[in-house]
Amino acid sequence: MAARTAVKAAPKCLVCKGTGEVAIPVKVGRKQRITEDHQVGMCLTCFGSGQA
Numbered sequence: 880m881a882a883r884t885a886v887k888a889a890p891k892c893l894v895c896k897g898t899g900e901v902a903i904p905v906k907v908g909r910k911q912r913i914t915e916d917h918q919v920g921m922c923l924t925c926f927g928s929g930q931a
């Protein structure tokens with residue numbers, strides 16, 4: 880029996896790259912202008928699990 884070298888890992892979320900967190904642009908003002916500041920938020924694509 881040949882040893883299985885290819886380990887089937889869980890597919891990573893492409894949005895957060897498996898971290899479960901994404902950088903969210905901070906919006907300020909009434910016009911919701913996007914600043915250069917970013918805050919870390921939970922990835923809504925994988926709900927923070929990091930898996931697709």
Ligand SMILES: [Zn+2]
Nearest residue numbers: 892895922925
């Ligand atoms: Zn994600």
